[in-house]
Amino acid sequence: MSAKSLLVELQQVQLAIDLIELGARLQVLETETDLSRARLIRLFKEVRGMSPPKGMLPFSTDWFITWMPNIHASLFYNIYRRLLEDHGCVRMEAFIKAYRLYMEQVEIDGAEAVLGLTRAWTLVRFFESDQLQLSECGRCHGHFVAHAHSPSHDYVCGICQPPSRAGKTRKNRETSAVGHTPAPLRTVRRG
Secondary structure, eight states: OOHHHHHHHHHHHHHHHHHHHTTOOHHHHHHHOOSOHHHHHHHHHHHHSSOOOOSOOOOOSGGGGSHHHHHHHHHHHHHHHHHHHHSOOOHHHHHHHHHHHHHHHHHHTTOOOOOOHHHHHHHHHHHHTTSEEEEEOTTTOOEEEEETTOOOTTOOOTTTSOOTTTTOOHHHHHHHHHTTOOOOOOOOOOO
């Protein structure tokens, strides 16, 4: 094996490890590396201590258009695009860096990450296959994920115009109710 092919092999292994650590599914690893399925499964077991999960990858663009996923997908994709266009990163380098930056931002904000690595990868693939586009919000001028070829001249993002039930999740209701729970009833024992 030549030094060049050994270097390429090591880069492929490192890419697979980085993706596994960030939560990539086996299908993502198979698509983005030249490593064999058997080798990827062994790597997955070494890194995560378990077998890779089974099941289908997300296949619908609609998930990225709903309110909260749209905000997170738009944040991630704008970071990814900047790394590609302004910082000269190659595709997978930009993807990994963008996902790490997205996760850091979510942690700084004290929010829950909505966009898993596999969904982020699927998002990039949807843009590459011209199924999604960025549309500029007419109010804040931010760029948000939208269906490809949809009219964008009157587009208003979900931050500027949130849906009526935005933020009213079961988890938020339970969290806000914690401070307002009535004291438990005590039974009085009579002698």
